[in-house]
Amino acid sequence: MTEAFIYDAVRTPRGKGRASGSLHEVTPINLAVTALQAIESRNDLDTSLVEDVVLGCVEPVGEQGAVIARVAALHAGYAETASGVQINRFCASGLEAVNMATAQVMSGQSDLVVGGGVESMSRVPMGSSGGAWSADPQVAHNTYFAPQGIGADMICTKWGYSRDDVDAYAVESQKRAKNSWDKGYFKNSVIPVKDMNGLTILDHDEHMRPETTMQSLGALDPAFLVQGEQYGFDAVIKQKYPEVEALNHVHHAGNSSGIVDGAAAVLIGNKEIGARINVKPRARVRSFGSIGSEPSIMLTGPSYAAEKALKKAGMTAADIDLWELNEAFAGVVLRFMDVMSVDHSEINVNGGAIAMGHPLGATGAMILGTVLDELERRDQNTALITLCVGAGMGTATIIERV
């Protein structure tokens, strides 16, 4: 099988995902264009060599509809020969897009592909694309549908993570994100979003709250109590986990991922193409994969996805230097660390979505770039990137520096 290499990875900063957020004035197309043009300009890339642009997007309707990947590539000035495809694996869409780009290269069907993702959560809010899962009575009934937050709280209830546990994790995430920004660890990969006049609209992740303390978090009300107790979702998930008497609602806005806008892009190709475009490969993709697991608790997929990717790569957890697990909810990471025996010092070392936010379709590609930068900074070799995914899925990718 052909080896697939990562030649570059960029992302936009993350704007607060509401009207007061800096990126709310920017169309999702222009977010994606920012990332795609950076790939082109940083590498002086002949875009006629790009065979496909795979972008993740979770709410692909309205402004994000009609195959945003193709339209963004055209609008970014890519050669019209570069096709585009929009994919959706919920929260792992950005990583899945990279994996699909990788698969094209590994299978020998493409030489150079861009993977990435985009989500303007402020302009196309969560839930915009509707769907049968929660609304269709037969489907919701048969799958014990409950919102993610309820699943996250169930994880903490079932495996005994307290409010203090999740809050402490969140405080640390903020601390790490602040430290990384302060020390410039992100500056190589974050591409400021600018207007048509070249004026900067946003050049940093604006969701962070570095002043966060246990005390400030303690003042927040649990976010999923009403959904759980008044709208029936606690009962639904308890019918799936009848050994649980009552849910402990520990998650809130301060220990869950932030709602933000942003985009990311990753350039993937085979060895030969690197010579042709005259760019040195930064890492190879060792393995990747997605899994399905119990959909009602929904968020325990990452460990299974990680196991699958490790097995495919012929590796064990001990072979991984750095771990990156999307901080959808603090409880998801705590559970993952326990299951995989991963020390907190090796995972999400630059902070994560609790501090910086989770632009659904883009996050997977963003955190892949972040951890690659960190491997280079630390001069370490291997990293495993994974995300929990709606409906009980999980996606993981293992990269190794070359």
Place this chain on the structure above:
Amino acid sequence: MINYSVDNDGVATISWDMPDRSMNVLNNDSIPAFADAVKKASEDEAVKGVIITSSKPDFIAGADLEMLQGWSGAQEIFDNGMELQMMFRSIEKSGKPFVAAINGTALGGGFEICLACHHRIAADNPKAKIGLPEVKVGLLPGGGGTQRLPRLIGIQAALPLLLEGKHLSPEKALKLGAIDAVVPAAQLQSAAKAWIMDAKPEAAIQPWDKKGFRIPGGAPMSPTGMMTFTVGNAMLREKTAGNYPAAVNIMSCVYEGCCVDIDNGLKIETRYFVNTCNSPEAKNMIRSLFFGIGNANKLASRPKDIPTQKFNKVGVLGAGMMGAGIAYVTAMAGIDVVLIDQDQAAADRGKAYSEALLAKAIKRKKMSEEKAAAILRRITPTTNYDLLVGTELVIEAVFENREIKADVTKRAEAVISDDAIFASNTSTLPISGLAEASSRIGNFIGLHFFSPVDKMPLVEIICGAETSVETLARSMDFVKAIRKTPIVVNDSRGFYTSRVFGTYVSEGIAMLAEGVSPALIDNAGKMAGMPVGPLALADEVALDLIYKIRNQTKIDLGDKYIDAPSDGAVTKMVEDLGRVGKREDKGFYDYPKGEKKHLWPELGQHFKQLPENEQPALDEVIKRLIYIQSVETARCMEEKVVTSPEDADVGSILGWGFAPSRGGAISQIHTVGVENFVSDCDRMAQLYGARFTPPKMLRDMAKSGEKFYAA
């Protein structure tokens, strides 16, 4: 059957009047006759518009469930269902204005006819009930109800009516927009005619047949619709735990049907109707909740050829919780009550119970002050047994103590006439033993009421060894008079209901002692369809009471006592841990003041729990909790404690809340098949103990293929 007339103004009237029935129903006779009349009116050029009404006090009560039971096979039900849909559809597509003149109750298919009309006018009949109650017997409205109601009043307003089967008064129905007008009863026909005379051509077109129609409040895929269904689905699962497919199917009819046009919606509804009709839950609920309870209320099993007894005066001995409740329901039925206790204050307190209930009814505007006063006047609280003279029936509800019961029996019998019935409301003491205190042993019977008497619909009638057939028949007349549902059982320890109910609680406690997670046990009980989990129920009954009754039974039975699987755990809770239940805020649960109860955190220390990977599956826990009740009920039938499957089923549902969707303790066996039940019980007997061993009667039935019910 269906009267048809056309007046000089060209207004046709189709009036329902089924012979030999107090209520009009949709059945194999009335549907074709109605269809003919609709066709005739539609095709007659001289007819300007059509009034659909009834010549009886009520409009139409709904579809005849016997007709539905006669349909079988998916294709037949689908074809019959679609034929009805097309007939209703022909009303709204006829081009002539149709108006429903709703003179009285219009339920189910009756209200669906109204919905198919272009206009609905109801008489201001306060007794009239309007609604779609199909879900209550496990069915769904199959005559367009799930399609037209949401199109008329919006999805959010329609769903509760469809899912809860609520009845509306005409006034309420008007407020919701389910009908268009309410007029004085005398003006109903003229108002209907006036609407036709004034009707413009577009009045004969339903809103949903007009161009650009939108569902009021939004279609399922609108943001509001998505929210309504997402939350509605969860709340439905919370309520039903998947035990009521009819409810989910109703949701689906509305969801899927409102995404498309009405014609496709009606087809979707019919497909779900077929699916629902064929579900075991619908069969169980129709059998037990509709026919079973209905037949019991009609006293179908009453011994024949014994004149019906009318009750004018009844004595109640003991004015505690039970006696006070019995006095209340008796007075409510228009019967005079002599309520006796040891001292006047206690007797007065018993009457005060009725006063409080009636005051509440007045406050809720359910009763007038005059009527309440008349009811109260019927209750005479006293200490004087002489006042019992002239009673047709005396019911004792004194302490569960043989001596006290014997004493009041003698004192009452000294006053009452020779043919009066003496009944005991005991729940634990065998009737034949108590009857020994009676000088008129044939007139002695057990009438076991449930607490609270004013709410619980069942009365378990217990025949002692010497109870006469006349006494039984007359006692049944009394139960009917007070509008309760009787089942008849024979004398035995715990009779029928208490005996089987006890197995549910006991099995739950047994599992706790085995190391099953207590949350799993109680969640499984609720998910099985029982109203409360077994451990919570034990707390409510009180563990020390269970303990006392157990010890008394041990003394009574001596060597014959068979250890219950819960005995050890109950002893431990009461003797060692001092946790007696809800009464003292500590049992299997803690009851912190002002907060929700929760399982006692130390429970796991005193009853060592199995590791997670050895915990039983939910389905197995449910099976144990349900099957133990069914196997004990089968034993009761074998021992002739209860003699008919109908009584066993009705008694289990009304007596202790056996999961209604399972149709009752015997219907549960019938549903899974006797043979399957027997083999599962044999397996469970191996694993959990001999209490699961099926009685010989079941083995014989399994072998011969005999069934409890034909369908």
